[in-house]
Amino acid sequence: MSYAVDPDFVVDVKEPARPPVRIGLGFNLALFAFVSLLGFLRFVSASSLAARTPWAGLVLTSLIDMARVLVVLLITAAFLQRFWGRLVATIWPVRVIDFAEAFAVVMMLSLLFGT
Numbered sequence: 001m002s003y004a005v006d007p008d009f010v011v012d013v014k015e016p017a018r019p020p021v022r023i024g025l026g027f028n029l030a031l032f033a034f035v036s037l038l039g040f041l042r043f044v045s046a047s048s049l050a051a052r053t054p055w056a057g058l059v060l061t062s063l064i065d066m067a068r069v070l071v072v073l074l075i076t077a078a079f080l081q082r083f084w085g086r087l088v089a090t091i092w093p094v095r096v097i098d099f100a101e102a103f104a105v106v107m108m109l110s111l112l113f114g115t
Contacts, residue, residue: 032070
Protein backbone atom coordinates (compact mmCIF):
# COMPACT_ATOMS: atom_id res chain seq x y z
CA MET A 1 0.00 0.00 0.00
CA SER A 2 1.47 3.35 -0.98
CA TYR A 3 0.45 6.75 0.22
CA ALA A 4 0.71 9.88 -1.90
CA VAL A 5 2.29 12.88 -0.24
CA ASP A 6 0.92 16.28 -1.15
CA PRO A 7 3.83 18.77 -1.18
CA ASP A 8 1.41 21.74 -0.86
CA PHE A 9 -0.20 20.44 2.32
CA VAL A 10 0.21 22.87 5.21
CA VAL A 11 -0.81 22.10 8.74
CA ASP A 12 -3.08 24.86 9.98
CA VAL A 13 -1.86 25.71 13.46
CA LYS A 14 -4.21 27.98 15.35
CA GLU A 15 -3.10 30.11 18.24
CA PRO A 16 -4.80 29.32 21.51
CA ALA A 17 -7.89 31.43 22.06
CA ARG A 18 -7.62 34.16 24.64
CA PRO A 19 -10.33 34.28 27.25
CA PRO A 20 -12.78 37.16 26.73
CA VAL A 21 -11.99 40.33 28.60
CA ARG A 22 -14.64 41.01 31.22
CA ILE A 23 -15.55 44.07 33.20
CA GLY A 24 -13.74 44.01 36.50
CA LEU A 25 -13.83 45.59 39.92
CA GLY A 26 -11.43 48.40 38.97
CA PHE A 27 -13.67 49.61 36.16
CA ASN A 28 -16.74 49.54 38.40
CA LEU A 29 -14.96 51.43 41.19
CA ALA A 30 -13.72 54.09 38.77
CA LEU A 31 -17.20 54.43 37.27
CA PHE A 32 -18.81 54.71 40.71
CA ALA A 33 -16.24 57.31 41.81
CA PHE A 34 -16.90 59.33 38.65
CA VAL A 35 -20.67 59.24 39.11
CA SER A 36 -20.31 60.14 42.80
CA LEU A 37 -18.02 63.07 42.06
CA LEU A 38 -20.36 64.24 39.31
CA GLY A 39 -23.33 64.12 41.71
CA PHE A 40 -21.37 66.02 44.36
CA LEU A 41 -20.37 68.72 41.89
CA ARG A 42 -23.94 69.03 40.63
CA PHE A 43 -25.18 69.47 44.19
CA VAL A 44 -22.55 72.05 45.08
CA SER A 45 -23.01 74.06 41.89
CA ALA A 46 -26.81 73.92 41.54
CA SER A 47 -28.14 73.92 45.08
CA SER A 48 -28.80 77.10 47.02
CA LEU A 49 -28.62 75.00 50.18
CA ALA A 50 -24.98 74.17 49.46
CA ALA A 51 -23.96 77.83 49.69
CA ARG A 52 -25.15 78.08 53.30
CA THR A 53 -23.89 74.65 54.45
CA PRO A 54 -20.35 74.22 55.80
CA TRP A 55 -18.00 71.86 53.95
CA ALA A 56 -18.12 69.25 56.70
CA GLY A 57 -21.89 69.04 56.29
CA LEU A 58 -21.57 68.79 52.52
CA VAL A 59 -19.10 65.95 52.80
CA LEU A 60 -21.23 64.13 55.37
CA THR A 61 -24.44 64.43 53.39
CA SER A 62 -22.59 63.42 50.22
CA LEU A 63 -21.25 60.28 51.92
CA ILE A 64 -24.71 59.39 53.18
CA ASP A 65 -26.15 59.92 49.71
CA MET A 66 -23.34 57.86 48.20
CA ALA A 67 -24.13 54.96 50.55
CA ARG A 68 -27.82 55.21 49.71
CA VAL A 69 -27.14 55.27 45.98
CA LEU A 70 -24.72 52.34 46.30
CA VAL A 71 -27.37 50.20 48.00
CA VAL A 72 -29.91 51.03 45.28
CA LEU A 73 -27.35 50.30 42.55
CA LEU A 74 -26.40 46.94 44.08
CA ILE A 75 -30.04 45.86 44.35
CA THR A 76 -30.75 47.02 40.79
CA ALA A 77 -27.66 45.22 39.46
CA ALA A 78 -28.71 41.99 41.17
CA PHE A 79 -32.17 42.32 39.65
CA LEU A 80 -30.71 43.04 36.20
CA GLN A 81 -28.40 40.03 36.42
CA ARG A 82 -31.29 37.71 37.29
CA PHE A 83 -33.57 39.27 34.68
CA TRP A 84 -30.90 38.96 31.99
CA GLY A 85 -30.09 35.37 32.85
CA ARG A 86 -33.67 34.16 33.11
CA LEU A 87 -35.39 36.10 30.34
CA VAL A 88 -33.09 37.85 27.91
CA ALA A 89 -30.59 34.98 27.52
CA THR A 90 -33.40 32.48 26.95
CA ILE A 91 -35.15 34.58 24.28
CA TRP A 92 -32.14 35.85 22.30
CA PRO A 93 -28.80 34.15 21.62
CA VAL A 94 -26.72 36.22 24.05
CA ARG A 95 -24.57 35.05 26.90
CA VAL A 96 -25.48 35.39 30.56
CA ILE A 97 -23.85 38.37 32.28
CA ASP A 98 -22.21 38.26 35.67
CA PHE A 99 -22.78 40.68 38.56
CA ALA A 100 -19.88 43.00 37.67
CA GLU A 101 -21.21 43.44 34.15
CA ALA A 102 -24.74 44.05 35.43
CA PHE A 103 -23.38 46.65 37.87
CA ALA A 104 -21.51 48.37 35.04
CA VAL A 105 -24.67 48.45 32.91
CA VAL A 106 -26.65 50.00 35.77
CA MET A 107 -23.90 52.57 36.38
CA MET A 108 -23.77 53.51 32.71
CA LEU A 109 -27.55 53.87 32.61
CA SER A 110 -27.47 56.07 35.71
CA LEU A 111 -24.76 58.17 34.07
CA LEU A 112 -26.72 58.52 30.84
CA PHE A 113 -30.24 58.96 32.22
CA GLY A 114 -29.63 60.14 35.79
CA THR A 115 -30.95 63.43 37.02
